Amino acid sequence: MPHLVILSASIRAGRKSHRVALFLKRLIEEKNLATIEIVDLNEYQFPIFHERLMFQKNPVPELLEYSKKIKEADGVLIVTPEYNGGYPASLKNAIDVLYPEWQRKPVAISTCSDGDFGGNQVITSIQFVLWKMHALTVPAMFPNPNVDKAYDDQGNPADKAGAEKRALYFLKELLWYMEAKQRMQEK
Ligand SMILES: Cc1cc2nc3c(=O)[nH]c(=O)nc-3n(C[C@H](O)[C@H](O)[C@H](O)COP(=O)(O)O)c2cc1C
Numbered sequence: 001m002p003h004l005v006i007l008s009a010s011i012r013a014g015r016k017s018h019r020v021a022l023f024l025k026r027l028i029e030e031k032n033l034a035t036i037e038i039v040d041l042n043e044y045q046f047p048i049f050h051e052r053l054m055f056q057k058n059p060v061p062e063l064l065e066y067s068k069k070i071k072e073a074d075g076v077l078i079v080t081p082e083y084n085g086g087y088p089a090s091l092k093n094a095i096d097v098l099y100p101e102w103q104r105k106p107v108a109i110s111t112c113s114d115g116d117f118g119g120n121q122v123i124t125s126i127q128f129v130l131w132k133m134h135a136l137t138v139p140a141m142f143p144n145p146n147v148d149k150a151y152d153d154q155g156n157p158a159d160k161a162g163a164e165k166r167a168l169y170f171l172k173e174l175l176w177y178m179e180a181k182q183r184m185q186e187k
Pocket of ligand 1: 085117
């Protein structure tokens with residue numbers, strides 16, 4: 001079974017986008033699509049980037065652990081909010097600190113906002129950054145508008161059928177890339 005990491009990007013006090021990470025984790029488990037772990041940047045609280053991990057002399061153990069989790073995942077699903085049309089500094093921090101870990105890694109992006117557009121404006125900037133790092137960015141979206149009302153604290157969607165239908169289409173695309181990568185590695 002493939003292994004998927006959900007990278008939950010928001011470290012904001014009272015964050016809401018983490019609800020989407022919880023929802024997706026539960027759905028993936030229920031449908032038995034992959035083994036799944038949430039990597040929560042709010043738990044890590046990494047310091048502001050000062051150098052890439054591969055050039056650090058004495059990296060903190062948490063950074064090594066984070067690197068290992070990304071490296072070993074068959075795919076990564078980023079759940080990110082939109083802040084002023086971009087993605088949060090916590091996420092840029094966590095992307096730039098790695099490099100080989102991202103190469104040819106299937107990465108899908110789910111965005112969130114408390115407005116009607118679900119964080120759509122984040123997509124182009126984050127896709128470009130991941131493309132620069134040679135990740136395999138998945139051309140599918142899972143925007144989550146009104147995230148504060150669309151999910152409760154435990155990640156239960158108000159519109160269960162609708163959210164699951166959209167999420168499963170999105171996940172199908174990510175899983176396709178994960179399987180394609182796996183097949184190439186078997187060659
Ligand atoms: C600094 C900041 C900037 C924001 N900018 C936008 C924005 O550009 N577009 C938008 O739709 N929502 C914006 N919002 C609202 C967020 O979408 C909303 O707070 C959402 O819950 C953020 O995710 P989080 O709770 O996980 O941090 C912004 C929120 C913050 C804190």
